[in-house]
Amino acid sequence: MAQQNPVVWFEIYTNDLSRAQKFYETVFQVQLTELPNPDPQENFKMLSFPGDMETKGAASGALVWMEGFEAGGNGTIVYFHSEDCVTEESRVEKAGGTIFKPKMSIGEYGFVSLVIDTEGNMIGIHSLK
Numbered sequence: 001m002a003q004q005n006p007v008v009w010f011e012i013y014t015n016d017l018s019r020a021q022k023f024y025e026t027v028f029q030v031q032l033t034e035l036p037n038p039d040p041q042e043n044f045k046m047l048s049f050p051g052d053m054e055t056k057g058a059a060s061g062a063l064v065w066m067e068g069f070e071a072g073g074n075g076t077i078v079y080f081h082s083e084d085c086v087t088e089e090s091r092v093e094k095a096g097g098t099i100f101k102p103k104m105s106i107g108e109y110g111f112v113s114l115v116i117d118t119e120g121n122m123i124g125i126h127s128l129k
Helices: 019-028 087-092
Strands: 011-014 033-035 044-048 059-065 079-081 098-105 111-116 122-126
Touching: 019 044, 019 059, 019 087, 087 098, 087 111, 087 122
Parallel strands: 011 059, 079 122
Antiparallel strands: 033 044, 044 059, 098 111, 111 122
16 A cells, blocks of 8 residues: 655744745745635734645645744754756745755755745755756
């Protein structure tokens, strides 16, 4: 029996949602969309990446701003798919982020770049070439 990816959703917390939105839309050339707040008692905002939570193995997620929660340093790294890490890596600094580790080989599993977004979160970019 083949195993399926169990990840269906991720959240990247931000201190400045519009700044983070600009970073991710610039680096990954995607359009984020605002999600409605399901609980008016909670003070938070979410911008969703394009995706389909119904498709197994195809996780989606959102940028999140929540009152009382600081971004960065939370120990989880989300890896974004790429045809070639260098493409998105080349946009990082122009979008206000920093490159932590430029494209490096991970052997038979391809390549990764580690970058830090405008909120202090480290993310990964993965490609097979």
